[in-house]
Amino acid sequence: xxxxxxxxxxxxxxxxxxxxxxxxxxxxxxxxxxxxxxxxxxxxxxxxxxxxxxxxxxxxxxxxxxxxxxxxxxxxxxxxxxxxxxxxxxxxxxxxxxxxxxxxxxxxxxxxxxxxxxxxxxxxxxxxxxxxxxxxxxxxxxxxxxxxxxxxxxxxxxxxxxxxxxxxxxxxxxxxxxxxxxxxxxxxxxxxxxxxxxxxxxxxxxxxxxxxxxxxxxxxxxxxxxxxxxxxxxxxxxxxxxxxxxxxxxxxxxxxxxxxxxxxxxxxxxxxxxxxxxxxxxxxxxxxxxxxxxxxxxxxxxxxxxxxxxxxxxxxxxxxxxxxxxxxxxxxxxxxxxxxxxxxxxxxxxxxxxxxxxxxxxxxxxxxxxxxxxxxxxxxxxxxxxxxxxxxxxxxxxxxxxxxxxxxxxxxxxxxxxxxxxxxxxxxxxxxxxxxxxxxxxxxxxxxxxxxxxxxxxxxxxxxxxxxxxxxxxxxxxxxxxxxxxxx
Numbered sequence: 001x002x003x004x005x006x007x008x009x010x011x012x013x014x015x016x017x018x019x020x021x022x023x024x025x026x027x028x029x030x031x032x033x034x035x036x037x038x039x040x041x042x043x044x045x046x047x048x049x050x051x052x053x054x055x056x057x058x059x060x061x062x063x064x065x066x067x068x069x070x071x072x073x074x075x076x077x078x079x080x081x082x083x084x085x086x087x088x089x090x091x092x093x094x095x096x097x098x099x100x101x102x103x104x105x106x107x108x109x110x111x112x113x114x115x116x117x118x119x120x121x122x123x124x125x126x127x128x129x130x131x132x133x134x135x136x137x138x139x140x141x142x143x144x145x146x147x148x149x150x151x152x153x154x155x156x157x158x159x160x161x162x163x164x165x166x167x168x169x170x171x172x173x174x175x176x177x178x179x180x181x182x183x184x185x186x187x188x189x190x191x192x193x194x195x196x197x198x199x200x201x202x203x204x205x206x207x208x209x210x211x212x213x214x215x216x217x218x219x220x221x222x223x224x225x226x227x228x229x230x231x232x233x234x235x236x237x238x239x240x241x242x243x244x245x246x247x248x249x250x251x252x253x254x255x256x257x258x259x260x261x262x263x264x265x266x267x268x269x270x271x272x273x274x275x276x277x278x279x280x281x282x283x284x285x286x287x288x289x290x291x292x293x294x295x296x297x298x299x300x301x302x303x304x305x306x307x308x309x310x311x312x313x314x315x316x317x318x319x320x321x322x323x324x325x326x327x328x329x330x331x332x333x334x335x336x337x338x339x340x341x342x343x344x345x346x347x348x349x350x351x352x353x354x355x356x357x358x359x360x361x362x363x364x365x366x367x368x369x370x371x372x373x374x375x376x377x378x379x380x381x382x383x384x385x386x387x388x389x390x391x392x393x394x395x396x397x398x399x400x401x402x403x404x405x406x407x408x409x410x411x412x413x414x415x416x417x418x419x420x421x422x423x424x425x426x427x428x429x430x431x432x433x434x435x436x437x438x439x440x441x442x443x444x445x446x447x448x449x450x451x452x453x454x455x456x457x458x459x460x461x462x463x464x465x466x467x468x469x470x471x472x473x474x475x476x477x478x479x480x481x482x483x484x485x486x487x488x
Contacts, residue, residue: 012071015078018055018062018086019126025051026119033112041111042449045101048115049094052122056090059083070132074194077132084331084478085129085258092251092338093122099346099453100243102353114154118247121147125255134183134193134216137259141179141223144255145172148248152240164239171232175222182215195267202270210274216263217278223256226312227286237305242352245301246345249308254334257315264319265327265482272322279320280411286313287418295425300348300358303425304341307384310422311337314399317415321402327482329398331475336391336464340383343457347377350450360429365438373444374433376454381426383461386419391464398472 013020029048032039062068068079097118104111124144131137149172153165183193189209190198203209221229237245264275290310297303315337318330350373351366352358367374383392396419403412446454464471 012069014067015069015071016076018059019123021051021055021058022119022123022126025055026116026123029112029119030116033116041104041115042101044112044115045097045104048119049097052090052094052097052119056087056094059087059090063087072136074196075133075136076127076130078130079481080478081258081261081481082130084474085255086126088254088334088338089122089125089129089251092247092254092342093118095342095453095456096243096247096251098449099246099342099349101449102447103241103243103349106353114151117147117151121145121151121247122251125252128255129258131259131262132195134186134195137263138176138179138183141256141259142176144252145223148244148252151244152236152248154241154244158239160239161241162239164236167232168236171222175219175229178215178222179219182212182217182219185209185212185215188212195262199267199269203268205271205274209271213268213271213275214278217275220256220260220263221282224253224260224312225309226282226316227289227309230286230290230309233309234302234305237308238299238301242301242345242349242358246342246349249304249345250334250338250341253308253312254338257319257330257334260319261327261330261479261482265322269322269482276320276322279316280408283313283316283320283411284414286310286316287415288313291418291421291425294422295428297425298359298361300360300363300429303360303429304344304348307422307425308341310418311341311384313418314396314415317403317408317411318399320408320411321399321406323402323406324479324482325405326399326402327479328472328475329395329402331478332398332464332468332472333395335471335475336383336395336461339457339460339464340380340390340392343376343454343461344380344384346450346453346457347373347380350444350446350454354444360432363429364432364436365441366433366444368438368441370444370446372446372451372454376458377433378430379458379461381429383465385423385426389465391461391468394465394468 025048029044033044063080063083070077097115104114121144124140124147128140128144131140149165149169152168153161155161185208187193189206189212190201190203192198218229225233240248268275287310290306290313294303294306297306315330315333318326318333348358351363355362379390383390386392386396400412400415
């Protein structure tokens, strides 16, 4: 094969303008922090948020004008699916930056670098959701992870943070190796790494191709934290700074789902019968293991970690459906999960900033100390459990309906049973918050940035539950790229 030569005609800079501006923003934050150390760090945070908001508006204009296409020799694609996830990544990063300001005011080092690494990781994920071949898939997946390796170890004097970083790095390297080997097998079977070319060839089932898909799915499973590839999740969630844990719990996983959809639905939908059964069993295992193990947890971050494993299992119901409706349900569910899960972590951030504690027992009587935090945690946990009329209920109904349409009755039954199980441990936390007297009745102050982040999360959970139509429409529009490929 003659190597392809990349010409200027292949470089459509309009398509990658958001990434270019994001790169400039990251470099500006790093240089300003280094060159002007006396500038207050919150000002750097606010400037970062303004920059990301402007880039979000640019992507919004792309969505309204139908801007799209391919660049870099078909390695980079901008389509409605990529735009949806890029906007999701940017808005999530803005929310997390807002929630991090108070936390970093108490840190004695690397405060400016923290914001740079957050933007750097978001940049990697923006490239990731536009990956259009297996080479860029691997490069962008690892690019987005580099920042997290450092952020997880941000508390350099904390042994738990160091342990979490080592585990995260080792298992991240393992998943990268699995994906690389899978890509080599797929290239050997198809002769190309481009998603579009593989889809057009309609490759027939072969041992090499199936093994390649298996390794790639396992590698992605590690990135998602799905059982049985979840071993890093609880320890990393507990050891990392709570702000990093909150971001890690949803944004990288959402970006990975964007990539996963391209591989499974856009490239190998013809092999649906071969990979569907695997996703069914991973979904069942993730939901069941995550929910049952969460019951025994005493630490709030570990409880949310196992809850997250179960939530990934629920999202995999939509993947297992292998239909257009399944892809729509995944995008909408990710939106509902963002506000509920990140909102719950914001409550933990506020509480741990003041008390330096995050055990479930420490939240006892929270209603007496902060009615707003108690109400917020109630709303977030009930949404995660799937209680109407909150966002989580609509999200769960959507993914289950997608599975019902594909006659995945066993998966639906297990999903409903797990919803009941999750009620138990979520309500244990709610009971302690409202029914137990606090050991310390001192009111908990909430700073303006954290209060805004909390109100935004509450509003998101209520809005998506009461008025889901525009968000469902956005999900439908974003997944229109699969209309000709995925079964209705």
